[in-house]
Amino acid sequence: xxxxxxxxxxxxxxxxxxxxxxxxxxxxxxxxxxxxxxxxxxxxxxxxxxxxxxxxxxxxxxxxxxxxxxxxxxxxxxxxxxxxxxxxxxxxxxxxxxxxxxxxxxxxxxxxxxxxxxxxxxxxxxxxxxxxxxxxxxxxxxxxxxxxxxxxxxxxxxxxxxxxxxxxxxxxxxxxxxxxxxxxxxxxxxxxxxxxxxxxxxxxxxxxxxxxxxxxxxxxxxxxxxxxxxxxxxxxxxxxxxxxxxxxxxxxxxxxxxxxxxxxxxxxxxxxxxxxxxxxxxxxxxxxxxxxxxxxxxxxxxxxxxxxxxxxxxxxxxxxxxxxxxxxxxxxxxxxxxxxxxxxxxxxxxxxxxxxxxxxxxxxxxxxxxxxxxxxxxxxxxxxxxxxxxxxxxxxxxxxxxxxxxxxxxxxxxxxxxxxxxxxxxxxxxxxxxxxxxxxxxxxxxxxxxxxxxxxxxxxxxxxxxxxxxxxxxxxxxxxxxxxxxxxxxxxxxxxxxxxxxxxxxxxxxxxxxxxxxxxxxxxxxxxxxxxxxxxxxxxxxxxxxxxxxxxxxxxxxxxxxxxxxxxxxxxxxxxxxxxxxxxxxxxxxxxxxxxxxxxxxxxxxxxxxxxxxxxxxxxxxxxxxxxxxxxxxxxxxxxxxxxxxxxxxxxxxxxxxxxxxxxxxxxxxxxxxxxxxxxxxxxxxxxxxxxxxxxxxxxxxxxxxxxxxxxxxxxxxxxxxxxxxxxxxxxxxxxxxxxxxxxxxxxxxxxxxxxxxxxxxx
Numbered sequence: 001x002x003x004x005x006x007x008x009x010x011x012x013x014x015x016x017x018x019x020x021x022x023x024x025x026x027x028x029x030x031x032x033x034x035x036x037x038x039x040x041x042x043x044x045x046x047x048x049x050x051x052x053x054x055x056x057x058x059x060x061x062x063x064x065x066x067x068x069x070x071x072x073x074x075x076x077x078x079x080x081x082x083x084x085x086x087x088x089x090x091x092x093x094x095x096x097x098x099x100x101x102x103x104x105x106x107x108x109x110x111x112x113x114x115x116x117x118x119x120x121x122x123x124x125x126x127x128x129x130x131x132x133x134x135x136x137x138x139x140x141x142x143x144x145x146x147x148x149x150x151x152x153x154x155x156x157x158x159x160x161x162x163x164x165x166x167x168x169x170x171x172x173x174x175x176x177x178x179x180x181x182x183x184x185x186x187x188x189x190x191x192x193x194x195x196x197x198x199x200x201x202x203x204x205x206x207x208x209x210x211x212x213x214x215x216x217x218x219x220x221x222x223x224x225x226x227x228x229x230x231x232x233x234x235x236x237x238x239x240x241x242x243x244x245x246x247x248x249x250x251x252x253x254x255x256x257x258x259x260x261x262x263x264x265x266x267x268x269x270x271x272x273x274x275x276x277x278x279x280x281x282x283x284x285x286x287x288x289x290x291x292x293x294x295x296x297x298x299x300x301x302x303x304x305x306x307x308x309x310x311x312x313x314x315x316x317x318x319x320x321x322x323x324x325x326x327x328x329x330x331x332x333x334x335x336x337x338x339x340x341x342x343x344x345x346x347x348x349x350x351x352x353x354x355x356x357x358x359x360x361x362x363x364x365x366x367x368x369x370x371x372x373x374x375x376x377x378x379x380x381x382x383x384x385x386x387x388x389x390x391x392x393x394x395x396x397x398x399x400x401x402x403x404x405x406x407x408x409x410x411x412x413x414x415x416x417x418x419x420x421x422x423x424x425x426x427x428x429x430x431x432x433x434x435x436x437x438x439x440x441x442x443x444x445x446x447x448x449x450x451x452x453x454x455x456x457x458x459x460x461x462x463x464x465x466x467x468x469x470x471x472x473x474x475x476x477x478x479x480x481x482x483x484x485x486x487x488x489x490x491x492x493x494x495x496x497x498x499x500x501x502x503x504x505x506x507x508x509x510x511x512x513x514x515x516x517x518x519x520x521x522x523x524x525x526x527x528x529x530x531x532x533x534x535x536x537x538x539x540x541x542x543x544x545x546x547x548x549x550x551x552x553x554x555x556x557x558x559x560x561x562x563x564x565x566x567x568x569x570x571x572x573x574x575x576x577x578x579x580x581x582x583x584x585x586x587x588x589x590x591x592x593x594x595x596x597x598x599x600x601x602x603x604x605x606x607x608x609x610x611x612x613x614x615x616x617x618x619x620x621x622x623x624x625x626x627x628x629x630x631x632x633x634x635x636x637x638x639x640x641x642x643x644x645x646x647x648x649x650x651x652x653x654x655x656x657x658x659x660x661x662x663x664x665x666x667x668x669x670x671x672x673x674x675x676x677x678x679x680x681x682x683x684x685x686x687x688x689x690x691x692x693x694x695x696x697x698x699x700x701x702x703x704x705x706x707x708x709x710x711x712x713x714x715x716x717x718x719x720x721x722x723x724x725x726x727x728x729x730x731x732x733x734x735x736x737x738x739x740x741x742x743x744x745x746x747x748x749x750x751x752x753x754x755x756x757x758x759x760x761x762x763x
Contacts (some may be wrong), residue, residue: 066401067516070112070120071211071256073266073318074203077676078126078196079103080169080189082285083707084671085630086182088129088173089166090280090447093181097169099706100670100680101284101374102291103699104128104168106193107320108200109256109268111515112152113407114210121157121409121513122204123268123520123558124197125320127168127287127294129275130560131160131524133505134174137621138194143201153201156612157409159511159522160197161561164323165275165288166447171630173564174622177494177503185626192674207316211258211265215518215554216399218391219249223289223383224273226529227330227362227445228580230349234572235530247329247529248272251384252556253391254518255399266318267297269388270556272326272529276446277364277377284372284704289331290321292381295701297321297388321384322558325532327525327567327580331380332362336445350578351445362445378701402516404550406607409513411562413616414597416586417495417506421596429589432484434495434504435477436566437582441491444579485587487575495585500627504585507619509562510597512539514605517549521598523559525568528580531591532557534570538595542602563619568594635745636668637715644668644742645755648718651736654761657729660722661736663757667719668742670707672750679739681705681721686733686759695734702726715745719755731763 082100086093104127112120124131124139139160143153171179171186172193179185226232226246233240240246251271257264275288287294297319336346338353339361346353346360353359364376391398417433475493482490494504511522519539527535536555543553567583574581574588584590601613638644649664670680681703683696696703704722721736738755 066212066214067403067405068114068210068212068259069402069407069515070110070114070117070208071213071258071265072108072110072204072206072208073256073316074108074200074205074207075318076106076196076199076203077103078106078128078193079285079674079676080172080192081186081671081674082169082705083669085169085171085186085189087166087283087285088168088170088178088182089164089275091178091181092280092447095280095283097285098283098708099285099704100698101167101286101704102295102701104165104285104287104291105294106197106200107294107318108197108204109266109318109320110201110204110208111213111407112208113405115405118152119407120152121407122153122159122201123322123513124158124160124200125268125322126160126162126193126197127165127291128162128193129164129166129168129170130162130564131562132173133563133619134190134621134623135172135193135197136160136562138190138623139197139201142194142198146198146202150205155615156411157513159513159520159558159561161322161522161558163275163287163290163321164326164526164560165286165291167275167278167282167284167286167288169285171628174620174626175502175504176500177492178564179626183630184628185622186628186630188671188674190623192676196676207265209258210260211256213402213515213518214255214257214395214399215252215402216255216391216395217250217252218387220251220271220384220387221249222333223271223380223387224249224329224331225333225335226328227274227332227336228328228528228573228578231569231573231576231578231580232328232528232530234576235570236572239530243533248325248532251387251391252554253388253395254402255392255395264317266320267388267392268320268322270322270324270558271384272324272329272532273331273380273384274326274329274446276362277331277373277380279373280447282372282374284706286377289377289380289384290323292378292701293321293384293388294319295699296382296385300385300389319388321388323560324557325527325529326559327528327531327569329529330362330444330446331376332364332367332446333380334363334365334367336360336362346445351442357442360445400554402518404516404607406605407515408605408607408609409511410601410604410612411509411511412597412601412613413507413618414510415506415617416508416590416593419593421593423592429592430484431589431593432495432587433481433493434506434585435481435485435488435490436492436494436585437485437488437577438491439577439579439582442579488577488582488587501622501625502620505563505565505619507563507617508565510594510601510613511562512598512601512605517551517553519543519553519555519605521555521557522561523557523568523594524561524563525565525585526560526580527557527568527591528570528573530570530573531568534591535595535598538599539602542599546603548602548606633669633671633743635715635748636672636717636742637711637745638666639716642666644740644753645738647755647757650758651760653758655725657725657727657763660724661760662720662722663736663738664718664720665738665740665755667707667717668740668753669717670740672743673741673752675739680719682737682739683723684735684737685730686735692735694737696723725762729762733759733761735759
């Protein structure tokens with residue numbers, strides 16, 4: 001997550017929140033359901049039909065080298081409000097959604113023991129900025145309402161990870177600090193994620209079957225670089241010498257294969273690269289580069305060869321591209337450059353240009369295309385997909401079967417405001433209440449901050465004095481906190497502010513999952529490259545010493561998960577106080593605290609273990625207490641003599657592959673109906689039989705849905721749908737179909753409508 005741009009946003013919001021606390025009533029949240037939530041509060045029943053599994057190869061036999069498990073995969077739509085809601089990631093108040101580039105999803109992966117079906121876990125990959133305390137509570141509470149067969153899923157075995165996309169709707173996080181730029185908490189945004197996550201788990205559960213797992217790795221050479229190499233160089237030279245790169249280039253893949261017919265259910269991958277390919281000026285919702293990678297993989301298997309016996313895919317194939325030790329990575333692989341006309345790269349130490357950080361911007365592979373980063377985003381996603389597909393195609397030759405019947409998981413909470421523990425060298429250290437340093441406000445080259453804050457600031461801050469005033473007004477850290485967080489100069493002492501409710505988490509999640517020799521570290525924060533290496537290395541070493549697995553352990557790290565705890569830098573990187581160090585909440589011992597607890601609890605992953613670590617203190621759930629200044633939809637109106645769905649600007653009648661075609665309609669606010677598991681925009685093709693068939697939806701990267709408010713007083717708006725026609729688009733006749741819902745004045749009733757463009761010919 002990037003910095004909070006505007007001091008005014010902090011100051012004004014803080015004052016407003018305190019003044020109006022007694023004036024704002026809390027909104028109630030309906031129980032998590034699998035219903036379609038509209039902004040009016042009405043719930044519409046959804047009907048979901050599982051696609052039947054395709055026939056497989058009758059001659060396939062389950063692998064004799066690997067063990068068998070209960071396996072299930074599922075996917076569901078979590079696309080929340082695509083307009084008028086602040087987007088989550090860059091924390092820029094001006095980045096407000098204006099439409100949809102690509103629908104976002106929850107992808108669920110369930111692994112369980114065959115002989116002990118209760119021993120299982122769920123690993124969720126959400127196309128969101130992170131996991132979150134409120135979201136996880138909502139999912140677990142929702143599972144408890146689904147009946148006794150779902151009682152095996154709960155606190156101990158559900159991991160909620162985010163792909164760290166910075167292009168999704170915001171206003172769903174539990175704590176106050178990230179709510180400030182979004183003007184509070186939005187129930188519709190929150191509920192879309194919770195409901196979709198639950199539905200993805202249901203779909204995975206309903207398709208549980210006996211199968212095999214195979215793990216493999218490959219390198220993705222050109223999809224990430226280190227955005228804070230100066231801080232990375234602070235790590236010991238002998239440690240850095242063990243690695244070829246200053247970021248992890250390896251992608252780990254876990255393949256799910258159904259026994260009996262050999263059909264592949266899905267793949268789950270881990271690879272570290274920030275979800276910041278789409279720039280800060282983008283206002284279209286998408287899953288960023290990992291959303292692209294998943295989309296391409298799933299599309300690649302959507303149209304299999306005609307021979308069902310040679311095709312290893314099912315129609316329900318799910319591709320999860322999970323995040324890893326992402327903290328100091330960037331997809332802007334051409335480096336950070338000064339966008340001030342100088343033609344120079346940004347300063348190596350503090351990412352400034354002429355002493356200012358605002359002009360310093362990372363460049364993606366296609367940065368010259370002025371499309372808010374969309375072309376670069378697609379390319380970075382394609383590179384991940386290409387590496388994953390190549391590994392997939394050769395996994396039978398280069399992969400390793402997962403062996404050993406054990407499936408275990410644990411989850412515990414730990415208060416990091418004052419956690420005292422012993423390091424391996426015998427010294428005793430302590431974590432601190434959460435705090436953010438001045439370099440947090442500087443942002444990164446992916447999204448520079450404002451007011452001339454600089455990275456690599458570990459001395460007396462000389463930033464804009466307004467920030468210092470705001471920081472002091474909110475909470476002046478005491479001497480004990482300053483000493484604990486040293487050398488971080490504290491900008492926001494968020495861990496010690498609890499009015500009107502907590503600003504940031506002090507209670508963190510400690511979670512791990514295991515199947516056979518694969519161990520998954522579930523991190524609530526963004527571990528930097530070296531932090532992830534140390535953490536995974538410590539787990540692997542302890543697993544080997546304790547003979548936890550029958551064969552060499554494979555350790556991966558998935559993040560950011562469960563509760564967003566910002567960053568996890570090494571102690572050496574923390575001392576440099578670039579963005580990642582300044583955003584390491586609990587002081588210089590943060591990483592070592594996570595490692596200490598993970599190693600201490602590792603024995604709970606043993607196959608003979610029947611117990612769990614102490615649950616610890618539960619974090620607060622502010623879903624029903626969070627404040628909101630987000631205005632709802634009042635009503636929708638139409639221009640004089642027009643109806644909803646009328647075409648205002650029609651398509652060109654003849655277009656070629658590689659060109660764009662668009663139509664503009666009389667619109668209504670998309671927040672009236674999120675159209676989950678459906679679409680606002682569809683391209684239909686005329687078949688030889690004279691029927692219209694959908695060939696593109698707003699889940700496709702090439703179809704863009706944009707919405708513009710034309711009059712707040714009259715409630716009028718326009719919806720533009722643009723198809724960026726692919727080079728290989730089939731020559732045919734097409735039309736654009738718009739689906740919307742309007743809100744009636746006075747009664748507030750929601751009414752569906754449609755709009756259809758003229759016919760156009762491609763090719």
